Amino acid sequence: MPTESTAAEYEAWRESRWEEIAGPQGKAGVVQLATISGSNQTVEGVPGHWNTNGSGGLAFTAAGADGVSLDGRPVDGTVALEVGSELKFPGERSGIISGGGGTHGLVVRAPAAAPLAGLREIAVYPVDPDYIVEAEYRRTPGRVVEVGRLTDPPSRQILPAPADLVFDLKGERYSLTVIESLPGQLLVVFTDATSGSETPEIGRWVVLPSAEEGTVRVDFNRVVLPLHAFSPAFPCPLAPEGNHLPVPVRAGERTPVYNASNGANDS
Incomplete structure (x- = not known):
């Protein structure tokens, strides 16, 4: 079980995340993005x-x-x-x-906007300290990868992939590609055995701080849903090839929960 201080920090993180998505400037209320x-x-x-x-x-x-x-x-x-x-x-x-x-x-x-008006909560898995890992951040200078983008119609984009994240989870070793989806934004977009059933098929995100080669603490209890899960206006990146964990990662955000009258997923 998490300590009292860890539990308080986690609840504070959940509150700030709810404000980011459903607050007065919440991203669930975004209906359009345009470049001028x-x-x-x-x-x-x-x-x-x-x-x-x-x-x-x-x-x-x-x-x-x-x-x-x-x-x-x-x-x-x-x-x-x-x-x-x-x-x-x-x-x-x-x-x-x-x-x-x-x-x-x-x-x-x-x-x-329908997503914002009907959003009741962001369902999460129970906090599990087994999903807090020390990962090796292996830099790969100059590397790029091609990823899909959730645009209409779907598109693909070449993005910097500055590192691999290597870690042990549930007794097995895994490696996931880190991408820079926007300048300065380091993401690990991944799918796992829950994707498409318990969690969105489009995967979930580990948001990384700026990192240098070495060790970085990764808390999967703070895995977040892509913004596209709350508003289709966001052209979020899909997981790069190989960023699939063959085991269920029952940690972090699980799915948006909407009021029944909204007609959206209420699981």
């Missing part, structure tokens, strides 16, 4: 036009009839946007600007 990198660009389902400029700025143009506001003021013409600017769109949707340097991101959220 051109001039006179439109985004499907969103009013107005977008323009980047040579200095890396971003401008947005809309008519008053489009019903868009910025910082509480209606937009009727062209306004300059910064990273963190929030636009309000009709239908209680909002858009947050990210990125910079000539390429910006637009994250569109809707508080009434």
Whole structure:
């Protein structure tokens, strides 16, 4: 059994994870992600036009009839946007600007989005200290792998694979490929014997801190579900070839649980 301090830390982690997914800025409320990198660009389902400029700025143009506001003021013409600017769109949707340097991101959220509105909890397995392992982080400089992306239609992408994670679990030795899905984001995307039955078929994630060659502590009790499990807007990576554990990993997040009226998986 976990110690009292470990149990408290685990519950604090679960609370922060729930806030990340279902809080006021929760990712389950994201309905669209778009990249803005051109001039006179439109985004499907969103009013107005977008323009980047040579200095890396971003401008947005809309008519008053489009019903868009910025910082509480209606937009009727062209306004300059910064990273963190929030636009309000009709239908209680909002858009947050990210990125910079000539390429910006637009994250569109809707508080009434079906996944967010119906999400009741994130089911987890009981905490099991046997799933806390000391793993060897073996760097593989310059290596890349091809992985699938959960886009519509599905796509594939070449990603850096800077290391292998080698560890013993339940008396057997395993090796999983670490990928850098976004700059600075180290992930181990894996499937196991629970995938497609007790847990999503698309696998789960071990999120790693920045690591150098050596030993890293891996707590599978903090394995998380891909963001795609909460919103199809996220083009999450699938597990690289070989990242399958032939044993059930009954630790960490298991599945989203929705209200029965939501019509989603309630297992």
